[in-house]
Amino acid sequence: xxxxxxxxxxxxxxxxxxxxxxxxxxxxxxxxxxxxxxxxxxxxxxxxxxxxxxxxxxxxxxxxxxxxxxxxxxxxxxxxxxxxxxxxxxxxxxxxxxxxxxxxxxxxxxxxxxxxxxxxxxxxxxxxxxxxxxxxxxxxxxxxx
Numbered sequence: 001x002x003x004x005x006x007x008x009x010x011x012x013x014x015x016x017x018x019x020x021x022x023x024x025x026x027x028x029x030x031x032x033x034x035x036x037x038x039x040x041x042x043x044x045x046x047x048x049x050x051x052x053x054x055x056x057x058x059x060x061x062x063x064x065x066x067x068x069x070x071x072x073x074x075x076x077x078x079x080x081x082x083x084x085x086x087x088x089x090x091x092x093x094x095x096x097x098x099x100x101x102x103x104x105x106x107x108x109x110x111x112x113x114x115x116x117x118x119x120x121x122x123x124x125x126x127x128x129x130x131x132x133x134x135x136x137x138x139x140x141x142x143x144x145x
Contacts, residue, residue, distance in 0.1 A: 029059070029112060029139065030143075031059075032059070032060060033070055034059070034060050034061075034069045035052075035062065035071075036061075036070070036071045036072070036105075038065075038071060038072065038074070040073075040075070047126060047129035048074060048100070050126075051132065055130065057136055057137040058137070058141070059140070069104070069105060069106070070105060070111065071102070071103050071105055072100055072101070072102050074099060074100045077098075095118065096127060096128040097116070097118075097128070098116050098128040099113070099116075100112075100136075101113050102136075114135050116131040116132060116135075118131070
């Protein structure tokens with residue numbers, strides 16, 4: 001009985017580090033990874049594509065999901081300034097909220113998620129998409145170190 005327990009404990013200590021390393025590898029987005037951006041009603045996917053290119057995020061955008069390593073999906077919400085805010089305060093800034101999720105298509109693992117809330121966004125969806133791209137770039141570059 002003791003030898004079975006000892007064998008089990010030894011096996012667990014040998015396998016757990018391997019499983020932990022494997023799960024960390026699943027969470028990695030390498031430079032040059034092929035990224036497919038899922039279409040979003042209202043065209044937010046176009047804002048994200050432009051922001052990823054403008055912020056020089058080190059990924060390759062593809063239009064065919066079958067050729068991608070990762071898939072980015074997103075949701076967005078805009079609350080436009082009301083007439084009173086525009087008239088009395090002279091501001092037409094909107095409130096923008098966006099969330100993105102990136103999934104490794106080979107393992108179905110969610111490798112990245114980010115949420116942004118811009119309460120006074122002068123450039124609307126462009127501001128929130130640029131924040132998403134900036135943080136994605138930071139994640140990829142920090143993993144390279």
